[in-house]
Amino acid sequence: MTLGFIGTGTIAEAIIDGLAGTAHPVSAILVSPRNADIAARLAERHAHVRIADGNQAVIDGADTVFLAVRPQIAAEVLGALRFRAGQQVVSLIAATSAETLRGWVGPDVTLTQAIPLPFVAQQQGVTAVFPPTPQVMALFDALGTAVPISTQAEYELAGVGSALMGTFFGLLETASGWLAGQGMAPEAARSYVESLVGSVTDVARRHPDRELSVLRADHSTAGGINEQLHAQFTAQGGSTALAHAMQSVLARISGQGTSPER
Template identity: 45%
Template sequence: MKRDPKELTLGFIGTGTITEAVVTGLSKTEFRNTRIVLSPRSDSVATRLSATYENVEVATDNQDVVDKADLVFVAVRLQIVEEVVRALRFRPGHHVVSFVAATPLPRLAEWIGQSVRLSQAIPLPFVANLHGATAIFPPDDVAAAIFAPLGTAVQVESKRQYDLIAAASSLMGTYFGILEITSSWMEKRGLPRSAADAYLRGLFAGLGDVTSSRDDICFKELIADHSTVGGTNEQVFRHFSSDGGTDAVVNALDDVLARIEGAATSSVG
């Protein structure tokens, strides 16, 4: 008989920004009473979380996390993941979810050295506020049950699909870059920077609400809904496309995807 995911003990190897965001988000959901065990590596984060939430405790070391947890999240830096994972003793059948990018599951399985239930996920910092989407590969009903309340859980069927999501996640800096360019443009032409920033925050927060509340409509339709024929929105998007903006985005994503797939290949070889 399957256990309710809320009854599992969740363990985190690595206590950086993403672990803090996930634990913070879980505290706002039906998982608020689920036992959580944190590794002590980042003492300030682990100590702060354990002091804030009664269901969170700090383990003596990484092996203590593995020993106590039913589901172990691996959330360490790519540069040290092999060293950390190889040093741990997992149980046969242990459930492990990796947050480490560009590290293929076969290689992780080799380092673990046991037959475990293994998957990958890409939670983003927004899960702390129950926003955003978390990609999961391969599909995993327990991981999906945990991440769905933190925003949206998107399960994919292949490594290629997972890598495409990872590449698309690289647009965050560009998004904020567009806001910075626009705010600077407004300031240089006479609007105080504080007013420009405030307006753009509100504008794009509203657009974010539109995308999250209308999952029955595609982005192409949203372009039409927000671009009156002959209007200024249509004009700006036409300039963006004709001046190479579309090609720049596609080319950048292709380069990032090649980098992700190349890193995965090199880590296997």
């Protein structure tokens, strides 16, 4: 099987690097030359990666084509290309509906949408796949865990969930920065907070049958400091702010809102 990538950015690089560490049957990978540095890096690292002459050459030479261009330029890039009837096309383009995508690539392709995250480079993490085409599910299962999504609405919500990464790191940044500001060595503050959060996440994974509110209560002694911090965080609007932020991302993904100015 030959894979092709239109757009060679961070996620495309993570997928290609991740696949190199698996037994998934890929005979060749074609990458577009648009991002010359990343394309050259991939071709140097992996013998089966070849830089195509252009985007149309990627489509013509690949069985499965991944769309990995930024949404701001997707219409311009994809509108000039010709896909084969029945060709497997996997869109990694954020905040773009299947209807819009078909307007760019044509109605006759087999279209799947997916949300891989950078962790696929280490065969870790989850990738939402809609609809859960067997071929695409198998590929992302080799790169961690493929999560089958059955409706467009659920896929949009998975997109909102994927947007939590920056906020999660922001919480670690704030917490470790506060500890360091109070006198703890910065390296120790970061290590302590990262290890604590890793352990808490592991508890949640090992108890999928227990409500998160129950786990929170189990790890918060009545009248203790865990209960105090969460109560203050909520009272100061932390939980509400997160919910509002997620709602704004959903509005953007579903086409009911606009992208922030950059």
